[in-house]
Amino acid sequence: MSLPADIVIIGSGMGGATMAAALAPSGRRIVILERGEALADTPAARDDVAIFRDGVFRPEEQWLDGQGQPFNPGNYYCVGGNSKFYGAVLLRYRAEDFAEMHHLGGISPAWPVAYAEFEPWYQAAEEMFQVAGDAGEDPTEPRHSGAYPRPPVADEPSIAQLRGYLQKAGVTPSSLPLGVDIEAWLERAKTPWDAFPDTTGAKKDAQTVPLQHALSYPNVSLETGCLVERLAADADGRISKVLYTQGGKARTLEPQLVVLAAGAVNSAALLLRSVDDARPDGLANSSGQVGRNFMNHNCTAVLALHPFRQNTAVYQKTLQFNDFYLSGGPENAPLGNVQLLGKISANILAAQSGLPRWMAGLIARRSVDWYVMSEDLPDPESRVTVENGQIRLDWKRSNWPTHEALVTRAKEVFRKAGYPLVLSRAFDRRTPSHQCGTARFGADPRQNVLDLYCRSHDHKNLYVTDASFLPSSAAVNPALTIAAQALRAGAHIKERMQAA
Template sequence: MTKTLEDVDVLIIGAGPSGSVAAHTLAMAGMSVVCLEQGDWMSPNDYPGNRPEYELLQQTQWNPNPNTRQRPADYPLNVSESDLSPIMFGAVGGSSILFGAHWLRLKPSDFRLRTQDGICDDWPISYEELEPFYSRIDAFLGVAGLGGDPAYPPQDYEMPPHPLGKGGVRMAQAMNGLGWHWWPGTQAIPTFKHKNLAQCVRWGVCESGCPAGAKASFDLGYWPHAVVAGARLVTGARVREVTVNAKGNAEGAIWIDRNGAEHLQKARIVILAANGIGTARLLQLSKSAAFPDGLANGSGLVGKNLMLHPNTEAVGLYDDDVEGWRGPAGQLMYSLQFYETDAARGFYRGAKMNLMPRPGVLSVLREFDDLPFEERWGQAIHHLDRYAGHALSWAANIEDLPEESNCISLDPDLKDSDGIPAPKVNYRISENSWKSIDYMLDRMVEMHQAAGAKHIFRHRLWTEQPGHLLGTARCGNDPRQSVVDRWGRAHEVPNLFIVDGSVMVTSGAVNPTATIAAWALRTAEHIIETKRDFIG
């Protein structure tokens, strides 16, 4: 039997960055809010970064790939038809538990690729419309950065940037010699204590959870404030279906608790914040007589145009100590030198490149995997081990252009632990992206050469990075060509909103969380302004 729960004003599905921003904003406005999250609260004491076996734990229970990790909150992914294995994390705070907190905005050009480059579609909003929401999120989280980057319109930060460190200073000199753009890293990691966030201790283990509680993962950066404002967060709640009433409006959601019992949470407004894979999956699961192809899928675009930001990397090992263990990681610096389209390169758009530390001995030893056994182990390991702390990584976040063939669908056989169909990922890297990957990899090798690296290793493709899940329920003005409107409202379901990365029309080449959070804030405030349409 399904237990029906008391109606609320707003039901949010997903407690990651977008869900937490929406929950806080709506609860602060006096609306009754319930958020359903399939994962649990995480404790900084559980994170592996302050344990000697840190690197081993990263390969097993703290692996970013849910198919490897297999925590109770995870659901499996069929990636047999995908060039990448998307990563995500089910928990309060979502995948921000594992993000490096790189915090960059889309550039103005990212919103108008059709107008500027004659490709893809323009967004229904501009950078200028989203800019004040970017700034307010930055201030709330205590984002650390340096204003004045000439690659962006004017912006500034209340927190100063983190130090470049020895490696950053060395690379900055090399970049100056090349005459290429670079800027100190912008991070959602406060430089000093901020609200309930501790001061960063620069351990460089950000991407497996911050043991110091300094990184603004959204379980720390937003959820405590949302709970104080009155939002109710239910953990261990796996949503099976968004229900609709006779009028075709969203009615609520059926969810399953850890004991297997079903519940129906009714609400006057439903918000999806389950990421670009989870939201598409849930819309496809929510079939009815009114929506036989999935909820809000009259355009046929739910699940399509998946963008994942393929990453390429060049690792440099240096004879000098470059403090390769010192964080944040995070980015010591970034470069937008090759961000915009340059026809002479032979492909559209470009990449954001970021310099990161490379903490850990095993991560350095893995670079020598191609050597014969006798040159890697035994006495030889002491020769290679001297590069621990001497490694720096340049990684390029490649702009992924939307293609309908890259998509999420429901797998006919694979199920999660509650028997719900799991997502199947169909994703192939385009010829345009491969050209960009190879071009950027050559440029990053040049950067290491200019900085005097002793050994340089190329990793053409990270198959399990990053966790940028975008585009599967795109926004737009035309209901035939989009799933939601410029406010995130589903064209066909007036009380259903989407606030995660699935709304993005194009991906840009920067890490998307700042844009997702700004969009969520803007949508939540629009809901407040129009709430009489739903609540009376």
């Protein structure tokens, strides 16, 4: 079966949905293929036991690790993708992240474009997602050509006090730029939003904002329950077919243009599966770089406790500090970002730690919960492969000395801020902490999969606009950078269409 489509977008997460919004005014027939379904607004959506203990939203999927052992990766397959569960943090990469940066564990490479090239697209993405923030609070914040569309989400009383404690401890707390309508979120239920699925449109996620906008155009349609099996290319290298299954039936689309945005691991796996006689190593892979340079932020959860300070916050996630982002480590090396987590409850802590619930409750009521994040460096041997149809992710964690130094510095700050007990636990590979880098962009087709606008060097009608394109992971959440690049690439595609 062949359906009419000028443009096929594979994936409705941040990269795919934003690209759909960018291209919707073109008038071309756009079909978005999403593997999952739209989330229903069930009680489980705001139930911390269902989410964190029972894992009701986690897919029943197994990947293999570097030793060939199966694990559940924790990616989400639904309309809007992983953004439905994200912490709604929409940070720009720092300007310095676009240049070569020396870390304790190696070198983060320079981008093929400078921050100045990205800045207008960051501004456009912030306006699209109606980001709430204040660019004047953080000294590492890069230049903005405009203000944030909305003022910062208010600190709750316990967090307002925390801001003062941090200032006395010698760091510079700043408001996290967030994509959330806090009143609408709390109206549904008094819970955090970090790792909770958005089912009512209160988060500014890929479904709520760009996908909804794209679908307001009559030339754009969304097909759910679609598992794309492979892409096919003709003798000239043009992607001629998208082959997928829907409802147990094999289907085919024959578009003029394909945008792949299934996520850094799944996009690489799809390209590697799409072998043919002329391309035994898969599509878009003349460089041999598809699936390589996988990165996943080095992250640790840190709980700062004071026995006599009750934390009454509901959502908590409004602060960060970047005092050690560009310096502050051994040899004055850069370390990374420290931001609040969504408030950890007794049920969440018990589920994650195995502690009795009564003990978890004592801790949770007295803790301030932090997400400490540092950069994972690209390594060609850290990679995605496909073995007998199964995804294998051999993640070679890098730059760990930097992360250990950041955790140490953060703990010192929390103790100076009056929290005598500080607990920490590193995230493992089951938590997808911003997977990226498997189809990096760059001008040299011998070293890179994509050109500067995320078009395949090998296939002139194939673009990849998820986190695969990132040549470095930086040390902040990548969602806004993915959206900015999708808008930038979308504008480029429209210019090409008009010139054709």
